[in-house]
Amino acid sequence: MDAVNVKNLVFSYTEERETIKDISFAIPKGSYTTIIGHNGSGKSTIAKLLIGLLEARSGTIQILGQTLNEETVYTIRDHVGIVFQNPDNQFIGSTVADDIAFGLENHCVPQENMQEIIERSAAKVGMSAYLDSEPTNLSGGQKQRVAIAGILAIEPDIIIFDESTSMLDPQGKKSINEQIRKLHEQKNVTIISITHDMEEVAQSEYVIVLRDGQVEMSGRPMEIFRQEKRLKEMKLDVPFALKFSDLLIKEGVEIERECTLEGVVQQLCQLKQIN
Numbered sequence: 001m002d003a004v005n006v007k008n009l010v011f012s013y014t015e016e017r018e019t020i021k022d023i024s025f026a027i028p029k030g031s032y033t034t035i036i037g038h039n040g041s042g043k044s045t046i047a048k049l050l051i052g053l054l055e056a057r058s059g060t061i062q063i064l065g066q067t068l069n070e071e072t073v074y075t076i077r078d079h080v081g082i083v084f085q086n087p088d089n090q091f092i093g094s095t096v097a098d099d100i101a102f103g104l105e106n107h108c109v110p111q112e113n114m115q116e117i118i119e120r121s122a123a124k125v126g127m128s129a130y131l132d133s134e135p136t137n138l139s140g141g142q143k144q145r146v147a148i149a150g151i152l153a154i155e156p157d158i159i160i161f162d163e164s165t166s167m168l169d170p171q172g173k174k175s176i177n178e179q180i181r182k183l184h185e186q187k188n189v190t191i192i193s194i195t196h197d198m199e200e201v202a203q204s205e206y207v208i209v210l211r212d213g214q215v216e217m218s219g220r221p222m223e224i225f226r227q228e229k230r231l232k233e234m235k236l237d238v239p240f241a242l243k244f245s246d247l248l249i250k251e252g253v254e255i256e257r258e259c260t261l262e263g264v265v266q267q268l269c270q271l272k273q274i275n
């Protein structure tokens with residue numbers, strides 16, 4: 001079953017312009033999928049359409065086999081969590097702990113389990129010391145951490161991250177990405193990550209590339225990165241590891257093109273053993 005199945009989706013904010021132009025794509029259940037595209041290509045709009053915050057002009061959206069409509073939207077939202085791009089617009093609680101608790105209450109988590117879950121998820125994002133702080137007084141990166149903690153606490157079947165680690169320092173980004181990856185691997189949570197981070201894209205299982213409200217390409221990371229010229233046209237980059245492996249190949253080192261550093265190192269080690 002697909003986690004998400006979108007067919008002929010059309011959406012516009014205004015009469016004059018179609019923002020999403022007859023898009024169709026599927027995201028396999030349990031996959032780690034990244035969505036990339038230049039600014040304004042429609043990534044956040046798609047995320048909002050998927051959870052029924054915006055209404056499509058035409059086309060269908062199925063989430064875990066269920067068609068999204070007025071009747072199913074609340075059931076579907078029980079299964080789909082989203083961390084929005086702008087961390088300012090997602091807090092309800094007056095403290096960090098309240099905010100995480102609010103999400104848990106909405107998902108009918110028993111009161112006696114809450115404190116432990118709140119503490120555990122705050123620790124995962126390095127925000128244990130801020131449980132009594134007001135979310136509005138936090139820095140942008142701290143707000144992103146809290147928003148992620150709220151979603152990690154609930155563990156929905158599908159999580160959409162809309163550039164939700166964009167303000168984090170490199171260490172924070174790395175450690176939170178590890179938490180997300182754990183959730184994906186251990187609990188089979190479907191991850192849909194909208195990102196400009198090509199290293200994350202390289203590590204994902206499946207990539208959807210948006211361009212001006214349409215799907216320009218989709219496939220495995222290496223299939224996408226082979227289209228370097230098209231990516232450049234869309235102002236998108238390729239991962240550092242790919243550039244590095246290309247340089248090695250140019251220098252005569254006999255390895256295959258690779259988009260992760262681990263992959264390059266592995267090939268170099270094998271080469272060393274052979275020689």
Ligand SMILES: Nc1ncnc2c1ncn2[C@@H]1O[C@H](COP(=O)(O)OP(=O)(O)OP(=O)(O)O)[C@@H](O)[C@H]1O
Pocket residue numbers: 013014019037038039040041042043044045046085
């Ligand atoms: N509330 C709105 N009203 C009218 N137009 C909007 C609104 N929100 C977004 N748009 C337009 O829709 C298009 C897609 O915007 P969207 O936010 O989905 O892009 P994005 O791919 O998420 O970009 P970014 O990488 O900058 O986050 C843009 O042209 C934008 O100007």
Ligand SMILES: [Mg+2]
Pocket residue numbers: 043044045085162
């Ligand atoms: Mg966006």
